[in-house]
Amino acid sequence: MNSFFVGSATAGAVISLISYFIGVSVKKRWKLAILNPLLISIVLVIAFLLAADIDYDAYQSSAGYLSYLLTPATVSLAIPLYRQLEILKKNAAAILTGIVSGVLTSLVAILLMAVLFGLSHEEYVTLLPKSITTAIGMGVSEELGGYSTITAAVIIITGVLGNMSAEIVCRIFRIRSAVSRGLAIGTASHAIGTAKAMEMGEVEGAMSSLAIVVSGLCTVAGAAVFAGLY
Amino acid sequence: MKYLKQFTVIMAVTCVGEILKYMIDLPVPGSIYGLVLMLFLLIFRVIRLEQVREAADLLVEIMPVMFIPAAVGLVVSWEKIRSMLIPLFVIVPVSTFLVMGVTGKVTDFMIGRKTDKEGTQ
Numbered sequence: 001m002n003s004f005f006v007g008s009a010t011a012g013a014v015i016s017l018i019s020y021f022i023g024v025s026v027k028k029r030w031k032l033a034i035l036n037p038l039l040i041s042i043v044l045v046i047a048f049l050l051a052a053d054i055d056y057d058a059y060q061s062s063a064g065y066l067s068y069l070l071t072p073a074t075v076s077l078a079i080p081l082y083r084q085l086e087i088l089k090k091n092a093a094a095i096l097t098g099i100v101s102g103v104l105t106s107l108v109a110i111l112l113m114a115v116l117f118g119l120s121h122e123e124y125v126t127l128l129p130k131s132i133t134t135a136i137g138m139g140v141s142e143e144l145g146g147y148s149t150i151t152a153a154v155i156i157i158t159g160v161l162g163n164m165s166a167e168i169v170c171r172i173f174r175i176r177s178a179v180s181r182g183l184a185i186g187t188a189s190h191a192i193g194t195a196k197a198m199e200m201g202e203v204e205g206a207m208s209s210l211a212i213v214v215s216g217l218c219t220v221a222g223a224a225v226f227a228g229l230y
Numbered sequence: 231m232k233y234l235k236q237f238t239v240i241m242a243v244t245c246v247g248e249i250l251k252y253m254i255d256l257p258v259p260g261s262i263y264g265l266v267l268m269l270f271l272l273i274f275r276v277i278r279l280e281q282v283r284e285a286a287d288l289l290v291e292i293m294p295v296m297f298i299p300a301a302v303g304l305v306v307s308w309e310k311i312r313s314m315l316i317p318l319f320v321i322v323p324v325s326t327f328l329v330m331g332v333t334g335k336v337t338d339f340m341i342g343r344k345t346d347k348e349g350t351q
Contacts, residue, residue, distance in 0.1 A: 012299070016295055016298040016299065017295055019298070020294060020295045020298065037294065038294055038297065038298070038301070041295075041298055042298060042301045042302055045298060045302050046302055046305055049302070056302065056303060056305060056306045059299070059302065060299055060303065063298070063299045063302075064299060066295055066296045066298065066299055067296055067299050067300060069289065069292075069296055070261070070293070070296045070297075071244050071247075071248075071259075071260060071261045071264070072240050072241055072244045072264075072289055073289040073290060073292075073293045073296060074261035074262070074264070074265055075240060075243055075244045075247060075261055075264035075265050075267075075268050076240055076268075076282070076285075076286035076287075076289040076290050077265055077290060078264075078265045078266075078268035078269040078272065078286075079268070079272070079279070079282060079283065079286040079287070079290070080290065081265075081269055082269055082272040082273065082279065083279075085273065091337075091340075091341055091344070093340065093344075094337050094340030094341045094344060095337065097336060097337070097340050098333050098334070098336045098337030098340060099333065101332055101333065101336040102329045102330075102332055102333030102336070103329075105325075105328055105329050105332040105333070106325055106328075106329045109321075109324065109325040109328050109329070110321065110325055113317070113320065113321045113324065113325070114321075117316075117317040117320075117321070119314070119317060123314055123317075127321060130322065130325065131325070131326065131329055133259070133261075133262070134300075135258075135259030135261065135262075136257055136258055136259060136262065138257075139256075139257020139258070139259075140257050142257070143257055147310070149307060149310055150307075150310050150311055150314070152300075152307075153304055153307045153310065153311050154311070154318065154322060156297070156300055156301050156304060157304070157318075157322055158322055158326050159297070160297075160301060161322060161323060161326050162326055162330065163294075165326070165327065165330075166330070169327050169330045169331060170330070170334060172331075173330070173331040173334055173335060175331075175334030175335065175337075175338055176338050177337070177338055177341050179337060179341060180333070180334040180335075180337035180338045180341065181334060183333050183334070183337050184329075184330040184331070184333040184334035184337070185330065187329055187330070187333040188326050188327075188329040188330035188333065189326060189330070191293070191297075192294075192297050194293075195293050195294040195297070198290060198291075198293075205290075209265070211333075212262075212265075213262055213265060213266060216258070216262060217258070217262075220256070220257060220258070
């Protein structure tokens with residue numbers, strides 16, 4: 001089975017796609033927030049790999065091209081954003097203020113909790129870019145002397161958590177406008193959260209996409225300043 | 231030919247994004263340059279929506295699946311985060327929920343203030 005996966009160009013991708021499809025069906029059937037399609041599919045794939053005794057590398061070699069599509073898919077987020085351009089123009093000041101305050105909240109919260117837990121400087125800068133998209137986050141972490149592989153793992157965990165909790169958190173905080181919900185999700189949980197925002201609505205998805213870009217760039221500058229504080 | 235054309239446009243813009251990443255020495259990935267570039271090309275009508283729409287919608291729709299391989303990879307990188315496990319259990323959820331709440335509330339407040347102003351004018 002393992003050697004089949006190494007040689008296959010589709011096996012890993014098919015397992016991933018079917019798992020996600022099961023995840024979506026389960027969510028539709030029971031509608032509980034914890035039954036997040038992405039989380040379900042991750043658990044199913046891991047369970048399958050363990051049960052069939054397939055190593056991660058073998059799975060990765062036959063599922064990896066799903067990840068290669070991530071770059072053109074991220075570029076394609078410009079299309080829903082373009083469709084909502086009027087909303088973006090009309091609320092430019094509110095949007096920018098919202099994202100910047102979210103980025104500052106992230107940096108301050110991580111600083112305070114790093115002090116609280118007595119993290120080392122390296123561990124602190126590893127976490128600073130945890131809410132932004134993986135490629136920017138790893139670059140920031142590396143530049144500031146953090147452990148970029150841990151950063152990548154924490155970014156993915158943050159994204160999946162954001163994807164799972166977006167609807168509940170927006171309800172608890174009583175976030176009223178679709179624009180605000182989209183920005184909240186994108187600023188807190190980058191592209192993985194954006195996948196959820198897309199499901200919630202076109203405006204949410206577009207604003208979440210915008211937040212990936214703006215919060216990512218703000219964090220590049222902000223993290224460099226915050227790295228000097230602890 | 232529609233899909234071929236659309237896919238070509240998206241891949242070409244993505245590739246220009248990667249070229250920009252190669253030339254500019256910043257921790258910004260090619261996908262972000264590509265997204266911003268695509269948006270500007272659409273705004274300035276260099277690319278029309280019909281030239282990318284269906285292929286882009288397809289990519290965006292299947293995007294969640296693209297995160298599965300990396301997330302499954304957490305099983306392998308588990309060892310690396312073990313030393314920070316307890317702080318992470320607190321820091322990740324607290325900061326994620328806080329950022330979501332603050333961003334949403336601040337934007338709501340700003341939008342509300344603008345609408346109020348417009349209402350009284």
